[in-house]
Amino acid sequence: MDTRYLTYILTIARKKNMTKAAEELFVSQSSLSQYLTKLEQEIGTPLFFRARGELVLTPAGQLYTEAARRVLQIKEQLYKDIASLDNRGHITIGCTSQFALLALTEIVPRFKSYYPDYRVEITEQSLPALTKMLLEENIDLGLMAANTIKPFDEELADVLRQEEVLFALPTDHPYTKENPDKPIPQAEFVRRFEDENFLLSRKGSTLRVLADQLFETYHFEPSAMCETNSIVATQIMVSNGSGVTFLGESCTQKGGPVACYSLEPKLYRLNLLVRRKNWILNEAEQLFCRLTREWFQPQQE
CATH class of the missing domain: 3.40.190.10 (Periplasmic binding protein-like II)
Known part of the structure; x- marks a missing residue:
């Protein structure tokens, strides 16, 4: 059941821009414009009008997109029902x-x-x-x-849920002897760990976004030893003293070779x-x- 042309019109309606719609659909803008023109000629009335640089649905366009959504829902439910047999x-x-x-x-x-x-x-x-x-x-x-x-x-x-993000360092780090369990104020964190090697998650990850925000707030440029999204590799490197890092609470293990601290104020993802x-x-x-x-x-x- 080929319904991709219905998706074309729905995407134009959502993006309100032919170029952006074409990019999302991975088709050329000229092909998309030609299809819309052909459809409007077939129907006998415009589906969109241009207002302040945006494509806005006409009353006919609103009727068309509502019907298109219903058709796509019927198609999806049909396929689901077929897949769910037995x-x-x-x-x-x-x-x-x-x-x-x-x-x-x-x-x-x-x-x-x-x-x-x-x-x-x-x-x-x-x-x-x-x-x-x-x-x-x-x-x-x-x-x-x-x-x-x-x-x-x-x-x-x-x-x-809201998951707390913790600061992790080796259990034999000098700081763990001075402060075995108390949260670390963020200002103190910068002062105490500015010379450490940081093991950072890659750009775009939740942990990296929070870390970069913290560094920017305190005008702190960390020494980044490496960047990786492998939690296992990061924990191993922290445990052998290669650096410090940030971990989601769900990725920590009590009693292991890595000590984890809350920051004040706390970080969450x-x-x-x-x-x-x-x-x-x-x-x-x-x-x-x-x-x-x-x-x-x-x-x-």
Whole structure:
């Protein structure tokens, strides 16, 4: 069922700009303009008019886009119903952090006890890559760490919890003997650790955004030993004294070779469950989302 031309009009209506719509659709602007012209000639009336440099829907355009959305919903529900025959189906999930993988090791077996024939496909991606996949609807769900729910629609993004971000250093660091458990004031943090080697997450990650904001606030330029999004590698390097870093609370382990401290004021990131647009969930997929939310409820108590 080829409905891509309906998506063309909906994208133009959302972007209000032919060039931006063409970029998102990965088609040429001229091809998109030609299609719109042909469609308007077929219908016999314009679907858009130009106002202050934007393409705005005409009354006919509003009717057309409303109908287009209904057709796409019918198509998606049809495909979902077909896929769900005999409780068979497929969910694609992207995750960005260790906390998500840990959660899924418990959520997926519970879900499979209800729907044993459902296929769950999990992929680990960086935050920018996963965000792009969700916005382009190449994946159903994102279980992710983020600094904000933007650029997702509020109704599609569930905030599962606020996760504290901690400062990590080797347990044999001189500071741990002076201050075994008290939070570190941010101003003192800069003064005490300005000469340390920092192991930083890559640009665009939640931890890197928070770290860069902290450095900018205190006009602090850290000595960055390396940049990596591998939590495991970072923890190993911290434990052997190679440097210090920032870790999400879910990635820490009490009693291990890495000491973790809260900062004052505390740093937080969000744990999100994000659904792609135009995804009509059947009963099985609604259950998966509910099990995910329930997994995080005890974490907040």
